[in-house]
Amino acid sequence: MRIPEGPPITPKDFVYAEVLSQLSEKKKFQEFLDINDNKYYYWEKWKYLADDWKIDAKRLWAAVKTWRISNKRLSISSLPKFKFLVGSPSVVQQALHAFDMNLGGSLQGDSIIPSEDRDRYLISSLMEEAIASSQLEGAATTRKVAKEMLENNRKPRNTSEQMILNNYEAMKWIVENKSMDITKDAILQIHAILTKNTFSERSEEGVIRKSDDINVVDVQTGKSVYTPPPADQLEQLMDDFCHFANDREKLSFFMHPITKGIILHFLMGYIHPFADGNGRTARTIFYWYLIKKGYWLIEYMSVSRTILNSKAQYAHAYLHTELDDNDLTYFIIYNLRSINIAMEDLKSYIQRKTAEKQNIITLLRNTSFNDRQIGLIQEILKDVTIYFTVAQVQNKFGVSNQTARNDLGGLVENGVLEERRSGRKSQFLPLPAYIRKLQKAQK
Known part of the structure; x- marks a missing residue:
């Protein structure tokens, strides 16, 4: 990351009205106001604008600062060590x-x-x-x-x-x-x-x-x-x-x-x-x-x-x-x-998920799957290599351990998943035949 160049010090002979007059002569005054109000450029961008507008960069920046300070206020007595300015463009x-x-x-x-x-x-x-x-x-x-x-x-x-x-x-x-x-x-x-x-x-x-x-x-x-x-x-x-x-x-x-x-x-x-x-x-x-x-x-x-x-x-x-x-x-x-x-x-994201859910509900219109089970079937269609555990379903949906077990058990009973033991835990994997059935119905 490049460290930005720090802004210059205001020239001692700077006169705000003179810079505004220059901006008006060059028909840049409204642009000056619009940039301050809608873009709020840092010094480095103003420096390049000054070259384009043929105005001394340090004086233009001093005019920017004068305008901004007149539109800022933040005086917080409980934060005496913090001297900050907050604008409201x-x-x-x-x-x-x-x-x-x-x-x-x-x-x-x-x-x-x-x-x-x-x-x-x-x-x-x-x-x-x-x-x-x-x-x-x-x-x-x-x-x-x-x-x-x-x-x-x-x-x-x-x-x-x-x-x-x-x-x-x-x-x-x-x-x-x-x-x-x-x-x-x-x-x-x-x-x-x-x-x-x-x-x-x-x-x-x-x-x-x-x-x-x-x-x-x-x-x-x-x-x-x-x-x-x-x-x-x-x-x-x-x-x-x-x-x-x-x-x-x-x-x-x-x-x-x-x-x-x-x-x-x-x-x-x-x-x-x-x-x-x-x-x-x-x-x-x-x-x-x-x-x-x-x-x-x-x-x-x-x-x-x-x-x-x-x-x-x-x-x-x-x-x-x-x-x-x-x-x-x-x-x-x-x-x-x-x-x-x-x-x-x-x-x-929600619009996309809602549309996906409606598509799945249409495919599953003759079933009694609940919203969580429909959500799991959505994930299966996106990734056929996925598998689920009781803990995963419990944490994904914020439900109890027993509810998660019931959801997965229901999908097993309906031929969506099969249960496999992995050590002391069970993994629930999608059945290829059910995936093909859903993919065919989607076409």
Whole structure:
């Protein structure tokens, strides 16, 4: 990853009105406003625009900063050590409005997620988020292998799999404890869950770091890109963080909950209170805060999977904020785009799954299979080499051991699966004759 060039210092003889006059003369003033309001470019892009517009780059950037500062506000007394700016350009306001319409109570019905499928989709989404968030931090395993481990309750075979299991347990924890305050002890508990059996020193799990010998480095170049606050400030910073997270701060303006959740995500990485696992903790707290605020659909979305597909932009969102006078707007815009992609992915996924289910129901119209059994038959049609275990079905659908056994037993009785013993456990494999029957019916 290339480290961005830092913005220049404002020239001492800079006059805002003179630059605006130049922009007007060159018929670029409206474009100047539109870019600030809808794209929010970092310095490096403005520098190239300045060349195209034949305007001094440093003076143009000074004009950008002047415009932005006049449209920013963030004064938080409970965070005296944090001096951040937050803008509210149209691109941010439009995204927040769209999320209010889609992520909260208005779609609590069946219009997005059919009620009978919610438990299954929730379990699947928590697994997807756990896998992607861990892969962001270097977990080296495939999604297929990781999901098989989680569904079958298989013990992790290495540190990467342990990270993923830990992430899954942490996601389940915040869903179960969404009504709790975000306290320092709760954050330490989340970190302990996230890092269980992944540190060389177990004493670092769920413990605020004591050392200053830590830097955030670019894994490709080895260069330090950020030095976190010293250890002797962390206790107070964490107290300030929790005060802010629990909405005890009386702001002079309205801060949208999604904006605040993103800021909490940033702040946890900025404070960097742990020896490792700060990114996973930050993303978990982001989910926790939004779930607490009633954005229930976020539980079904894997934002980390979107971030995983744009890791360079994620890193640049952090760096642009830090290099440009702690302007959080860059980080907010990046995360809003990631949430939007995750939301659209969820909608497409559910539409596809619903269509597949309807096709299967049509094929099975003369049978009495339940929704879970239909879901298993869907998977068989996608992968004829698949097999199931009782534990896998139990975890996939969030049902009891006996219900899982009954579901698999019913498929055996109807000639869909055959049971084979593997040691002390049973494996349930699709029967080739039934697969051919379904494939023929599909044509």
